[in-house]
Amino acid sequence: MMQLNCPWCGPRDENEFACGGSSHIARPGLAASDQVWGEYLFFRDNPKGVHRERWRHVQGCGQWFNVARHTVTHEVLSVYAVTDAPPKLG
Amino acid sequence: MNYSVWSLLRGALSGHRHWLPAWRTPTPKRTYDVLIVGGGGHGLATAYYLAKNHGISNVAVIERGWIGGGNTGRNTTIVRSNYLYPQSARLYDFSLKLYEGLSRALNFNIMLSQRGLVALAHSRHDLDSMSRWVNAMQMNGIAAELLTREQVGTLAPALDMSLQARFPVLGGLAQRRAGTARHDAVAWGYARAASALGVDIIQNCEVTGFVKRADGRVLGLDTSGGRILADRVGIAAAGHSSVLAKLAGFRLPVTSYALQAMVTEPIKPLLDTVILSPGAGAYVSQSDKGEMVIGAGLDLFPSYAQRGSFAVTQGVLAATLALFPSFGRLRLLRQWAGIVDVVHDSSPIIGPTPVPGLYINCGWGTGGFKAIPVGGWTLAHVLATGANHELAEPFQLQRFITGRFVDEAAASGIAH
Numbered sequence: 095m096m097q098l099n100c101p102w103c104g105p106r107d108e109n110e111f112a113c114g115g116s117s118h119i120a121r122p123g124l125a126a127s128d129q130v131w132g133e134y135l136f137f138r139d140n141p142k143g144v145h146r147e148r149w150r151h152v153q154g155c156g157q158w159f160n161v162a163r164h165t166v167t168h169e170v171l172s173v174y175a176v177t178d179a180p181p182k183l184g
Numbered sequence: 185m186n187y188s189v190w191s192l193l194r195g196a197l198s199g200h201r202h203w204l205p206a207w208r209t210p211t212p213k214r215t216y217d218v219l220i221v222g223g224g225g226h227g228l229a230t231a232y233y234l235a236k237n238h239g240i241s242n243v244a245v246i247e248r249g250w251i252g253g254g255n256t257g258r259n260t261t262i263v264r265s266n267y268l269y270p271q272s273a274r275l276y277d278f279s280l281k282l283y284e285g286l287s288r289a290l291n292f293n294i295m296l297s298q299r300g301l302v303a304l305a306h307s308r309h310d311l312d313s314m315s316r317w318v319n320a321m322q323m324n325g326i327a328a329e330l331l332t333r334e335q336v337g338t339l340a341p342a343l344d345m346s347l348q349a350r351f352p353v354l355g356g357l358a359q360r361r362a363g364t365a366r367h368d369a370v371a372w373g374y375a376r377a378a379s380a381l382g383v384d385i386i387q388n389c390e391v392t393g394f395v396k397r398a399d400g401r402v403l404g405l406d407t408s409g410g411r412i413l414a415d416r417v418g419i420a421a422a423g424h425s426s427v428l429a430k431l432a433g434f435r436l437p438v439t440s441y442a443l444q445a446m447v448t449e450p451i452k453p454l455l456d457t458v459i460l461s462p463g464a465g466a467y468v469s470q471s472d473k474g475e476m477v478i479g480a481g482l483d484l485f486p487s488y489a490q491r492g493s494f495a496v497t498q499g500v501l502a503a504t505l506a507l508f509p510s511f512g513r514l515r516l517l518r519q520w521a522g523i524v525d526v527v528h529d530s531s532p533i534i535g536p537t538p539v540p541g542l543y544i545n546c547g548w549g550t551g552g553f554k555a556i557p558v559g560g561w562t563l564a565h566v567l568a569t570g571a572n573h574e575l576a577e578p579f580q581l582q583r584f585i586t587g588r589f590v591d592e593a594a595a596s597g598i599a600h
Contacts, residue, residue, distance in 0.1 A: 132586075
């Protein structure tokens with residue numbers, strides 16, 4: 095079973111967590127066109143490779159945090175705070 | 185070669201040495217009229233209907249691995265059309281009707297078995313929403329019926345019918361025309377029929393880029409086997425649609441997830457219908473070989489790993505054992521996952537892309553197998569004529585900008 099390292103509770107099994115989708119998506123301004131707004135809401139990179147995503151420890155502390163994870167190997171490359179900028183991965 | 189009882193008898197007398205490969209293995213030409221990326225059911229069906237319905241047979245299907253080796257070979261083989269909205273009902277029932285005539289049309293036995301599908305109600309609320317679901321289906325002209333608890337118990341005696349069960353069975357919804365079909369045979373049947381009409385099926389050939397004109401129009405593909413040109417290209421790549429879209433320079437409203445399935449060791453006939461429990465999160469049917477085929481919900485995080493996580497395997501097996509306690513004695517034979525292309529309204533995308541000349545068929549999510557005939561039919565139509573097929577008109581990429589969704593995700597007509 096995949097484990098995630100919750101920044102507050104330490105390593106826990108994946109079924110304690112819920113994935114909240116892609117991180118670092120900037121919300122456009124209220125004057126944005128339908129095209130821009132639709133892309134903000136629905137269109138995603140959906141990479142086959144490293145994906146930066148939000149997770150929440152729903153069955154634990156309830157906190158959100160960011161994870162950089164490979165979508166083929168499921169290897170977790172980085173865990174960082176929800177407001178942090180995406181880390182550079184070596 | 186026409187398959188018939190006579191060709192079988194002839195083979196019996198001659199040691200079965202007269203059979204030919206079901207499809208050709210050609211060297212790719214430099215140019216085609218149409219290229220299809222993806223040799224699964226949808227891609228092969230597209231090629232077949234291009235040749236059959238539109239007379240366009242100068243077509244190549246480009247497949248990275250082997251045909252039918254992706255989701256076509258990984259699904260739980262269920263066909264049904266129990267959707268809620270009129271647009272979806274028309275689309276999926278057209279598909280089921282094509283399935284009903286497919287063995288004859290392709291001269292290839294796809295082993296369609298209309299054994300019926302029963303969705304279980306475990307609560308008063310399930311019963312209420314199923315009444316609505318049955319009404320919607322009947323309004324759309326698709327036969328459906330509500331079953332009492334006793335009727336469900338008679339149809340599937342192996343179910344735990346005790347009222348103390350973790351998921352007590354209070355009733356069900358049946359679509360009698362639903363059932364299963366042999367998944368590999370659907371791919372092979374379409375491949376054989378398309379190949380006989382002149383379509384080139386090119387396996388072990390990976391698309392590495394799109395060739396475009398200065399004004400952005402698609403001109404062909406760069407592949408691991410060299411450059412192949414065509415002025416129209418169709419993509420039917422399910423969970424890998426976003427990867428191809430990125431190569432072509434646009435994004436899709438798609439997220440790829442792993443969807444698991446598993447089979448037990450084969451046993452004698454025990455279950456002659458498809459049992460689906462949206463509440464428990466599992467569905468079960470018995471294959472012709474006797475294996476219990478068990479389908480799960482999604483692993484709810486983006487993944488391109490065709491294996492699925494243990495947490496979901498454990499959950500779906502617990503749910504299956506709660507429904508069918510006697511399965512506890514069976515051994516699990518195999519477990520796997522396919523990568524499915526999920527969109528927010530759980531409805532497909534069939535039509536043009538932002539790249540002129542490039543068309544796509546994706547977004548079927550967890551339910552692509554049942555839609556293979558209609559997916560191929562409608563993608564072939566738009567590739568051949570440049571205009572959307574009437575059935576595909578509500579299912580355009582543009583709906584994610586306009587907000588005109590066909591929201592089967594929020595409807596009860598979908599398992600996941």
